[in-house]
Amino acid sequence: MDPRMPLSSQSSAASRSGTSGFALVRTAIWSVCYFAFYFVQQIAELFAPLLLIAGVAWAALPALVGALSKSAASADPQARDAIANVASAIPHHLVIAGHDLTASGLIWDGIMLMALAAAGATLATLAGRSM
Template sequence: MDMQPPPHITDRLLGSRNRTDSSFTVSSMIRTGIWSVCYFAFYLAQQVAELLAPLLLILGLGWSILPHIVNAITTSAASADPQARDIMNHVAGTLPNHLQIGSHLITPGSLIFDGIILMVIAAVGATVSALSARNM
């Protein structure tokens, strides 16, 4: 005594199951594609930010410390030789406190701030990359 449903009911059940499986695979592929693009974009942003953040931080800190170092040397050289003092004063006077490149104003503080922002972008990129890799 075999308890199977009639063939027309079995066909309907299998047909609906096949449609669900195929729509599931299409939606799964679309979802995987979207998460792959997100993973790529945020991983790329993370890599670029990790590369540039230390560079901007070091440039900003160096540029902000350099005038103080030159002034310290100038005051210590003031008692030594008047000609050396004049040269050091000239060097101290030629150090810019900002750069204007096109419409961009670059200062030591802005370089440091940009470096910190890039570190934040790297952290966000790592987090979203990990989430998207988990969802793929």
């Protein structure tokens, strides 16, 4: 502070530097929040369609094999047995590292990731406006 400045000017200069420091900290916090929300949105947008498609395909596979076995009923008995073996080999659930995976569970997880992506986009927009 300059000793030649009037006292009121010195206090307003100190106030401005404190305010700019607060603004810098506030911008840094909102930047970290924006990064986190946008990162979550990107990850959710990447995995949501994968889980949704995998769940729908897994749920549709038994129906497709069943339709194939009905059309093969008039065909060779060996083909019918082979199709029946394939149909019985399709699992209804998988346990991977202690997690029980089902077709409907994958579909639900895909939908929830879509909702998470929408929430991340909304929160990233709000954080961007607050910066």
